[in-house]
Structures are given as C-alpha cells and as structure tokens.
Amino acid sequence: xxxxxxxxxxxxxxxxxxxxxxxxxxxxxxxxxxxxxxxxxxxxxxxxxxxxxxxxxxxxxxxxxxxxxxxxxxxxxxxxxxxxxxxxxxxxxxxxxxxxxxxxxxxxxxxxxxxxxxxxxxxxxxxxxxxxxxxxxxxxxxxxxxxxxxxxxxxxxxxxxxxxxxxxxxxxxxxxxxxxxxxxxxxxxxxxxxxxxxxx
DNA sequence: CGACCGATCGTCT
DNA sequence: GACGATCGGTCGA
Numbered sequence: 001x002x003x004x005x006x007x008x009x010x011x012x013x014x015x016x017x018x019x020x021x022x023x024x025x026x027x028x029x030x031x032x033x034x035x036x037x038x039x040x041x042x043x044x045x046x047x048x049x050x051x052x053x054x055x056x057x058x059x060x061x062x063x064x065x066x067x068x069x070x071x072x073x074x075x076x077x078x079x080x081x082x083x084x085x086x087x088x089x090x091x092x093x094x095x096x097x098x099x100x101x102x103x104x105x106x107x108x109x110x111x112x113x114x115x116x117x118x119x120x121x122x123x124x125x126x127x128x129x130x131x132x133x134x135x136x137x138x139x140x141x142x143x144x145x146x147x148x149x150x151x152x153x154x155x156x157x158x159x160x161x162x163x164x165x166x167x168x169x170x171x172x173x174x175x176x177x178x179x180x181x182x183x184x185x186x187x188x189x190x191x192x193x194x195x196x197x198x199x200x
Numbered sequence: 201c202g203a204c205c206g207a208t209c210g211t212c213t
Numbered sequence: 214g215a216c217g218a219t220c221g222g223t224c225g226a
Contacts, residue, residue, distance in 0.1 A: 043218070052218070063211060081209030083219050100218060131219050174218050197219095
C-alpha cells in the first residue's frame with residue numbers, strides 16, 4: 001500500500017482523476033485508531049466554469065478558500081449545518097478543482113467506525129454518503145486545508161484498479177439547482193457496490 | 201421501497 | 214434572512 005503522491009492530484013483533468021480515485025483507499029489514523037475504506041463513489045467539481053461548484057464564476061470566500069490551494073489538499077466544509085463533506089483538491093494552486101468523496105467500502109477499523117457512527121449492527125449505511133463516511137473516518141472541519149501527505153489523513157493505492165465495465169457514470173447528486181451543470185456526468189461509482197449512495 | 205420532511209447552523213447576500 | 218454537494222425517520226402503498 002502506497003500513499004498517492006502529489007503528482008497524482010496535480011493534473012488538469014479532474015474527471016480523469018476522479019475516475020482513478022475509485023478503488024483507492026482513504027486512511028485516517030486518529031488517537032492510535034486506524035480506519036480505512038476503499039473509495040467506491042466520487043464526484044468531480046470542475047473549476048470556475050462548473051455551475052455546481054462552490055468556485056463557480058471564480059467565487060472565492062473564507063469557506064472555499066482551500067479549493068484554491070495546491071493539489072493534494074483536503075477541502076472539508078459543513079453542509080446543511082450538520083454534516084462534514086470531504087473533498088480532495090486537484091490541479092495547480094489557484095485553480096479550484098475538487099473531488100467529493102461520497103462513499104467507501106470499509107476495510108480496517110470497522111469496529112471503531114461503528115462506534116463513531118453509534119451503530120450496533122454493521123450494514124451498508126456505515127460509510128454510504130459523504131456525511132456518513134466523514135463521521136465513520138473521524139474527519140471534521142479541523143481537517144480542512146490539511147495535506148493528504150499527512151500521516152493521519154491520506155489516500156493510498158494497493159495496485160487494485162477496477163475494470164472499465166465496473167465503473168458507472170451519472171449526473172451528480174444534490175445539484176439540481178445548478179442549471180446546465182446539473183446534468184453533467186461527473187459522478188463516478190463502482191456499479192455493484194452496495195455502499196454506493198443514491199440511484200445507480 | 202419510494203416520497204416526504206424536519207433537524208440545524210455556517211455562509212453569503 | 215434564506216439556503217444548502219445530507220441524513221434518518223416516518224408514512225403510505
């Protein structure tokens with residue numbers, strides 16, 4: 001298992017990177033607890049021309065400032081006042097590309113994830129959906145701006161690459177109000193994974 | 201199983 | 214002062 005280098009994130013085609021993130025492993029190490037999960041669903045947000053992006057039209061505020069940081073930075077923000085949503089920033093500094101991680105298949109530390117989620121029984125909802133996976137992985141607003149080369153939060157590969165036909169593509173979820181961008185096929189997921197959120 | 205709805209608060213207008 | 218890149222519970226079929 002090998003941490004993805006900055007060069008993985010530092011590329012121009014955010015759709016390509018999003019697709020390549022499927023099958024990679026998100027890892028956190030917090031207070032001695034290791035939790036990890038394989039990425040099975042993500043969405044690309046393609047910079048200032050993307051009507052569904054927080055950076056649409058070059059918008060730049062305290063909240064989304066981290067989107068303008070260099071490749072391989074964590075962008076975490078609060079959604080609906082309740083949920084932390086975890087994104088990875090791609091492309092060069094000042095170019096606000098990002099990928100929202102929407103679902104994982106748990107690997108290590110399942111008991112710890114269940115504890116964080118307040119679950120007694122293991123089921124697919126453990127790491128299904130961006131808000132849920134943040135809780136399971138212990139990701140919070142404190143991780144906003146954190147480098148993904150950190151020891152406590154990173155994404156790694158173990159050589160597994162999903163076959164092309166395992167990958168589904170669809171419009172993004174929850175962006176109905178984004179006009180033209182609402183129908184862009186920027187969501188990527190593993191077709192047969194029960195941990196994928198939304199419709200297949 | 202699908203549709204609906206309330207929770208909850210930081211962010212931007 | 215309105216509005217979310219959501220979740221989980223409830224209700225009805």
